[in-house]
Amino acid sequence: xxxxxxxxxxxxxxxxxxxxxxxxxxxxxxxxxxxxxxxxxxxxxxxxxxxxxxxxxxxxxxxxxxxxxxxxxxxxxxxxxxxxxxxxxxxxxxxxxxxxxxxxxxxxxxxxxxxxxxxxxxxxxxxxxxxxxxxxxxxxxxxxxxxxxxxxxxxxxxxxxxxxxxxxxxxxxxxxxxxxxxxxxxxxxxxxxxxxxxxxxxxxxxxxxxxxxxxxxxxxxxxxxxxxxxxxxxxxxxxxxxxxxxxxxxxxxxxxxxxxxxxxxxxxxxxxxxxxxxxxxxxxxxxxxxxxxxxxxxxxxxxxxxxxxxxxxxxxxxxxxxxxxxxxxxx
Numbered sequence: 001x002x003x004x005x006x007x008x009x010x011x012x013x014x015x016x017x018x019x020x021x022x023x024x025x026x027x028x029x030x031x032x033x034x035x036x037x038x039x040x041x042x043x044x045x046x047x048x049x050x051x052x053x054x055x056x057x058x059x060x061x062x063x064x065x066x067x068x069x070x071x072x073x074x075x076x077x078x079x080x081x082x083x084x085x086x087x088x089x090x091x092x093x094x095x096x097x098x099x100x101x102x103x104x105x106x107x108x109x110x111x112x113x114x115x116x117x118x119x120x121x122x123x124x125x126x127x128x129x130x131x132x133x134x135x136x137x138x139x140x141x142x143x144x145x146x147x148x149x150x151x152x153x154x155x156x157x158x159x160x161x162x163x164x165x166x167x168x169x170x171x172x173x174x175x176x177x178x179x180x181x182x183x184x185x186x187x188x189x190x191x192x193x194x195x196x197x198x199x200x201x202x203x204x205x206x207x208x209x210x211x212x213x214x215x216x217x218x219x220x221x222x223x224x225x226x227x228x229x230x231x232x233x234x235x236x237x238x239x240x241x242x243x244x245x246x247x248x249x250x251x252x253x254x255x256x257x258x259x260x261x262x263x264x265x266x267x268x269x270x271x272x273x274x275x276x277x278x279x280x281x282x283x284x285x286x287x288x289x290x291x292x293x294x295x296x297x298x299x300x301x302x303x304x305x306x307x308x309x310x311x312x313x314x315x316x317x318x319x320x321x322x323x324x325x326x327x328x329x330x331x
Contacts, residue, residue, distance in 0.1 A: 093275035131236040171301030176217035203311035213305040216298040229308030231288040238300020243277040247291035
């Protein structure tokens with residue numbers, strides 16, 4: 001069987017275009033070129049790779065070398081200054097791969113260390129436009145009220161007109177809306193969920209929640225929070241900056257001290273310890289263990305689509321986190 005070409009070319013983190021090239025091969029006489037292995041090339045450095053996994057590792061190394069700080073990411077994408085961006089640049093947050101050089105941070109995360117996977121959450125590869133159309137179709141057909149988060153009022157509304165405006169302009173370059181749509185059910189993708197080996201081969205999955213999507217415009221912020229389940233989400237669209245802190249007793253205590261208040265991250269970022277950040281890009285999947293404190297900052301308009309699973313191996317650690325939270329609430 002001839003190898004299928006990807007539905008669309010991917011982009012290297014260094015903005016070099018990458019695609020499969022038959023012309024790089026020089027098959028021996030009599031070789032069926034339709035079954036020959038195709039090399040992949042990074043047009044920035046002209047290196048070729050025989051396997052997609054090798055190419056992805058190369059991309060990661062380029063990205064890790066050139067963009068090790070949040071301020072560097074903001075400079076690359078010309079993100080304007082704001083209280084949030086200044087706080088992110090001033091917080092104690094390292095690029096995720098750099099954690100290997102900081103054993104104390106690595107130990108603080110332990111089994112809660114997040115990962116980035118190049119494998120999508122779905123059996124089929126979807127483009128940004130395809131996922132946008134799927135999400136819009138589900139919004140139109142949904143019988144449940146839409147959850148539109150209004151950052152200025154710090155509350156959810158069920159404003160269908162506002163939701164339609166967000167869907168029309170969330171990837172606009174000028175004056176994008178700052179409200180965003182949360183937890184849009186995607187029942188049409190329920191039977192398309194892929195078995196991600198990093199999760200399903202390492203953990204015993206007890207339960208899986210329904211597939212849902214968040215639609216976030218450019219520069220939108222989802223304030224610091226945690227998810228109780230193991231989160232598996234794939235990004236479609238422009239990059240998203242995601243700082244993550246381990247669920248240590250001190251970090252959970254600081255977070256709970258801001259509970260019920262607005263702008264939680266601005267109120268506690270100086271006290272949070274051991275943070276790392278990732279820049280999630282189109283087609284990449286974030287594997288986020290439960291109780292990790294995190295926020296998301298949209299560098300551009302995007303759709304984050306995925307689900308949560310409950311892994312039996314995490315139950316003891318989750319109980320410990322819950323006990324700590326109960327203690328903080330009692331105090």
